[in-house]
Amino acid sequence: MTAAKEQAEGTSFDLRAALKGTTGPLIGLILLCLFLTFATDKFMSVRNLLNILDQITVLGIMAVGMTLVILIGGIDLAVGSVLALAMMVMGYVANVLGLPIALGMVVALAVAAASGAISGLLITVFRVPAFIATLAMMSAARGLANMITDGQQIVGFPAWFSLLAFNRIGGFLTLTVAIMIVIFAIGWLYLHYTSGGRSLYAIGGNLEVARLAGINVRLHTTGVYVVSGLMAGLAGIVLAMRLDSVQPTAGVGYELDTIAAVVIGGTSLTGGKGGIFGTLIGVLIIGVLRNGLNLLGVSPFTQAVVIGVVIALAVAAETFKKNQSRFG
Amino acid sequence: MTDQDKTPILSLRQIRKTYGLLEVLHGIDLDVYAGEVVALLGENGAGKSTLSNIISGTVQPSTGQMTWLGAPYAPTSPRDAMDAGVGMIHQELKLLPQLSIAENIFVGRYLKKAGRIDRQAMEERAHSGLRRLGLDISPRRVVEGLSTANQQLIEIAKALTLNAKLLILDEPTAALGGEETQLLFRQIERLKAEGVGIIYISHRLDEIRQIADRIVVMRDGSKVQEFDSGNVPVRTIVEAMVGRSLERMFPAIPTPADVTLLEVKDLCSALGHFRGVNFSVSKGEVFGIAGLVGAGRTELVRAITGADPIASGAVLLDGKDITPKAPIDAIRNGIVLVPEDRKLQGLVLDHKISENIGYANLAEVAQGGFITARRMAKFADQFIAKFGVKGRGSQNAGELSGGNQQKVVLAKWLARKPRVVVLDEPTRGIDVGARSSIYDTIMQLAREGVAVIVVSSDLEEVLGVSNRIMVMAQGKQAGILDRAEANDVSVMELATI
Numbered sequence: 001m002t003a004a005k006e007q008a009e010g011t012s013f014d015l016r017a018a019l020k021g022t023t024g025p026l027i028g029l030i031l032l033c034l035f036l037t038f039a040t041d042k043f044m045s046v047r048n049l050l051n052i053l054d055q056i057t058v059l060g061i062m063a064v065g066m067t068l069v070i071l072i073g074g075i076d077l078a079v080g081s082v083l084a085l086a087m088m089v090m091g092y093v094a095n096v097l098g099l100p101i102a103l104g105m106v107v108a109l110a111v112a113a114a115s116g117a118i119s120g121l122l123i124t125v126f127r128v129p130a131f132i133a134t135l136a137m138m139s140a141a142r143g144l145a146n147m148i149t150d151g152q153q154i155v156g157f158p159a160w161f162s163l164l165a166f167n168r169i170g171g172f173l174t175l176t177v178a179i180m181i182v183i184f185a186i187g188w189l190y191l192h193y194t195s196g197g198r199s200l201y202a203i204g205g206n207l208e209v210a211r212l213a214g215i216n217v218r219l220h221t222t223g224v225y226v227v228s229g230l231m232a233g234l235a236g237i238v239l240a241m242r243l244d245s246v247q248p249t250a251g252v253g254y255e256l257d258t259i260a261a262v263v264i265g266g267t268s269l270t271g272g273k274g275g276i277f278g279t280l281i282g283v284l285i286i287g288v289l290r291n292g293l294n295l296l297g298v299s300p301f302t303q304a305v306v307i308g309v310v311i312a313l314a315v316a317a318e319t320f321k322k323n324q325s326r327f328g
Numbered sequence: 329m330t331d332q333d334k335t336p337i338l339s340l341r342q343i344r345k346t347y348g349l350l351e352v353l354h355g356i357d358l359d360v361y362a363g364e365v366v367a368l369l370g371e372n373g374a375g376k377s378t379l380s381n382i383i384s385g386t387v388q389p390s391t392g393q394m395t396w397l398g399a400p401y402a403p404t405s406p407r408d409a410m411d412a413g414v415g416m417i418h419q420e421l422k423l424l425p426q427l428s429i430a431e432n433i434f435v436g437r438y439l440k441k442a443g444r445i446d447r448q449a450m451e452e453r454a455h456s457g458l459r460r461l462g463l464d465i466s467p468r469r470v471v472e473g474l475s476t477a478n479q480q481l482i483e484i485a486k487a488l489t490l491n492a493k494l495l496i497l498d499e500p501t502a503a504l505g506g507e508e509t510q511l512l513f514r515q516i517e518r519l520k521a522e523g524v525g526i527i528y529i530s531h532r533l534d535e536i537r538q539i540a541d542r543i544v545v546m547r548d549g550s551k552v553q554e555f556d557s558g559n560v561p562v563r564t565i566v567e568a569m570v571g572r573s574l575e576r577m578f579p580a581i582p583t584p585a586d587v588t589l590l591e592v593k594d595l596c597s598a599l600g601h602f603r604g605v606n607f608s609v610s611k612g613e614v615f616g617i618a619g620l621v622g623a624g625r626t627e628l629v630r631a632i633t634g635a636d637p638i639a640s641g642a643v644l645l646d647g648k649d650i651t652p653k654a655p656i657d658a659i660r661n662g663i664v665l666v667p668e669d670r671k672l673q674g675l676v677l678d679h680k681i682s683e684n685i686g687y688a689n690l691a692e693v694a695q696g697g698f699i700t701a702r703r704m705a706k707f708a709d710q711f712i713a714k715f716g717v718k719g720r721g722s723q724n725a726g727e728l729s730g731g732n733q734q735k736v737v738l739a740k741w742l743a744r745k746p747r748v749v750v751l752d753e754p755t756r757g758i759d760v761g762a763r764s765s766i767y768d769t770i771m772q773l774a775r776e777g778v779a780v781i782v783v784s785s786d787l788e789e790v791l792g793v794s795n796r797i798m799v800m801a802q803g804k805q806a807g808i809l810d811r812a813e814a815n816d817v818s819v820m821e822l823a824t825i
Binding site: 192193194195196197198199201202205206208209210211212213214215216272273 | 656667
């Protein structure tokens with residue numbers, strides 16, 4: 001290989017790496033947008049597109065954490081419950097204890113991170129399968145969320161709080177969307193440009209190879225569940241802003257939406273393959289689909305069916321492509 | 329022998345087996361008569377397993393004929409063979425621990441009455457099978473918790489219940505103690521008297537004399553010798569097993585420095601694989617570890633490199649105790665392991681070559697914790713060129729040939745400039761060209777003052793590359809031989825103690 005060619009390959013490398021494995025979902029997203037542009041007159045407007053961004057913030061933030069978890073070959077079923085727990089903790093600190101809401105947010109994030117840590121330790125120290133450990137946490141966190149107010153919602157936050165989710169800074173992005181974008185950026189930089197991020201790929205690719213290569217598998221695995229919990233907590237705060245209230249029943253089933261977004265984005269459930277960029281596309285596909293189906297007047301029941309079909313198609317297409325290149 | 333064995337129950341004629349271009353069995357002829365024990369002997373890789381897999385229907389021969397009870401015989405699955413009356417008892421037992429003995433015996437072919445499982449009939453027949461072997465255990469008992477010897481006998485009872493007339497026993501005594509072995513031998517005698525033919529595979533040559541009526545020795549896929557009696561001196565058998573095969577070229581071995589680098593003191597495995605191992609390796613020395621499969625060699629080197637837990641004893645580097653608790657402890661001290669199974673332990677097959685090399689060197693590639701794919705590719709390219717890997721950094725490791733994969737594993741570790749390199753079966757399953765380049769790399773390391781440990785089942789290889797050879801047998805070190813006194817016979821004698 002000549003030096004010039006190598007140089008050229010080097011420069012285009014990062015973009016290709018970012019796009020690798022996501023071309024399928026990306027094409028799907030573009031086709032979906034094209035279809036909706038022609039099928040409805042409201043879809044392709046700045047206002048609607050900004051709306052979509054607002055609608056995907058909660059899902060997007062959680063999906064970043066879930067991407068890391070799935071990349072190492074794990075699963076986190078607790079995120080929906082942890083989201084509710086974090087919400088309730090924040091509401092309790094702010095409105096029942098009467099402390100500053102900012103402190104409530106900090107405590108909420110700490111509680112969420114701690115629940116992730118517990119799942120992580122169950123998995124790494126006590127060797128409980130990730131599915132079971134997070135299933136247990138899913139139940140426990142939901143119960144705790146309900147216990148705080150005996151199942152009641154908490155309302156009456158300061159006016160500025162919910163405006164953070166609605167005021168468009170410079171007439172453009174809300175703070176919550178900005179937070180989501182920053183989280184995506186950090187996640188992408190971490191996975192692509194740090195040794196910690198590369199280690200996650202190694203662990204997901206082959207745990208024994210990673211361990212023998214001197215990678216601290218336990219520490220990384222626990223850390224990933226802490227991050228996933230933390231993201232669920234942050235998503236809970238964002239959801240509280242959007243709803244202007246907190247309730248223990250929030251986020252039921254969100255773990256499945258989150259896993260769906262990550263998987264549609266091309267991250268392999270067996271670990272070692274995928275990335276944040278794909279997850280962004282997966283989240284956008286779900287967001288655009290929901291928004292478009294609403295604009296088309298499709299009932300929520302039918303929407304659920306459509307999303308189910310999309311998940312099946314996306315994964316089947318990826319698997320099919322992979323097998324073809326292997327045997328073809 | 330009685331007169332019922334005039335015509336063989338099983339005959340093999342010119343059985344050959346090829347995998348791709350590689351022929352692993354070169355025209356084997358074999359006869360087995362009713363009521364006799366034929367011992368099938370040979371080194372690891374001599375072709376015993378392939379041959380027994382062909383007889384038991386797991387593997388199909390490429391060419392050749394088999395005759396079973398006077399009729400042509402070509403089983404396409406173990407079940408075919410079993411229905412015909414040929415049962416194979418594998419080295420690693422294949423019983424389902426949570427099921428009862430009767431269920432294990434009839435699994436997959438449950439006896440039925442009116443469409444429902446006939447438990448009573450199964451238990452009765454299982455019980456008669458067990459009694460035939462002198463075992464008085466309830467067939468309702470679950471298998472879990474039974475001794476290995478008894479589990480072995482249940483496997484045999486299973487074959488007998490299915491009316492096996494030929495049993496293949498693959499290393500049945502590998503996990504048995506002295507008394508259990510005698511128990512098994514008594515049952516084998518009983519089966520012989522009933523006219524069952526037995527093919528007996530074992531590495532324990534001392535027990536062959538006691539049990540075998542004939543001995544067949546294999547080497548490199550051929551039958552090399554047949555003895556018409558079991559009473560043959562061990563040395564004669566070993567000489568037939570190792571024989572004289574094609575001379576291979578090994579590079580000249582450098583003389584080690586007189587400075588001890590690595591010491592292993594009274595090391596015991598926490599998993600019970602080996603105990604009381606003591607040796608030391610000098611700077612620039614190539615230290616070979618020989619022994620049969622299951623002797624504890626792999627487990628020993630995994631413990632030294634932190635991959636497996638250590639119960640007691642110490643690993644010293646430069647006289648300092650560095651007994652590792654995890655791979656990273658050994659790696660930080662410059663002790664690296666090129667593991668036995670490159671596909672499962674050495675490489676992430678569906679990741680790039682550059683990433684695979686990078687994974688062991690993340691700290692080196694990352695600057696201030698930051699890594700770019702480009703820097704990783706550049707780092708890897710250096711070593712891809714240095715070790716002559718035929719492939720590009722952006723290719724997946726799984727696309728490479730075995731030899732090139734092994735070079736990638738070597739590259740990822742040698743990039744760290746280690747002080748002790750442990751190679752477990754470094755040339756298993758790779759072609760001649762890649763082999764000699766790996767031998768060259770080993771000698772280059774020794775010349776640079778690195779201590780190299782080579783574990784190999786390939787006797788010629790250990791003899792060819794090592795300054796000294798430690799032989800292991802059944803989890804213990806059987807002895808350490810200097811290059812001058814080590815030859816195939818002296819090593820095999822120690823290994824088969």
